[in-house]
Amino acid sequence: MLADLHCHSLKSDGQLSPSDLVDRAAEQGVTMLALTDHDTLAGINEARQQAQKHNMEIVSGIEFSSVWNGIGIHIVGLGFDEQHPVMQAAVERQEHCRFERAKTIAKKLEKQGVEGIWDKAVEIANGAQIGRPHFAQALIDLGKVNNMAQAFKKYLGAGKAGDVKTLWPDMSEVVSWIRDSGGVAVVAHPDKYKLTGTKLKLLLKAFSEAGGNGLEVTTGGMESSFSKRMAQLCDEFHFLGSQGSDFHGPRPWSELGKFVPMASSVTPVWSHWQ
16 A cells, blocks of 8 residues: 555645546555645545546545744644534635735735736636745746746745735644544644754644644655654654655656655554544
């Protein structure tokens, strides 16, 4: 069995449709997949239907944005009831936050002289959540920049007009949404937060006290030494271990099913629902 429990489709900020994502995962040998789009469940049904063609197991998944001590932390939910009222309300709330953020970004860019940016971003998103990658492509299409890097450097990066902060919920609240819906809450890509060892342990302690019980031990691009450390922390905090590519599109460092093997000492998260 090869499980990839962290990936994204064009329903959030990925490049492939849920169906194409499943097909690519099957080509890579993945047999268990969780589509964890940001703050939305919009692609899961399509992924599940496509997975039947490959005899692939689809696990319900989502990646929620949250805040802990002023730091943005992403929490992956796995194996929950997608129709649970708590989960439905949580997704509605997060999607509303993202929509309002997108509208604010558009207004700020219009004040910078970028006319028609909202309509172009909506067109590019094509029904998906509107995020900064869509605005970046819109800036390219409108002739304001030549590439994605320029779009972020000039308009969307830190401190620029399109750098709009969103008041995400506290991490503990996000954990409660997932747990109340019958799922496992998992700290996503712990190597991405650039925390010291001490701060990471404080984060995991707070996460555990909130009811979280999972940690991504290995993700696409994670160094093997860091993965080993995460395995040790799983043991220390009695966490279930998860793994995933964090695939967004065809990139060498985040192919579906490609990551450092999870240590055998870790109890895998899928033991919770198998």
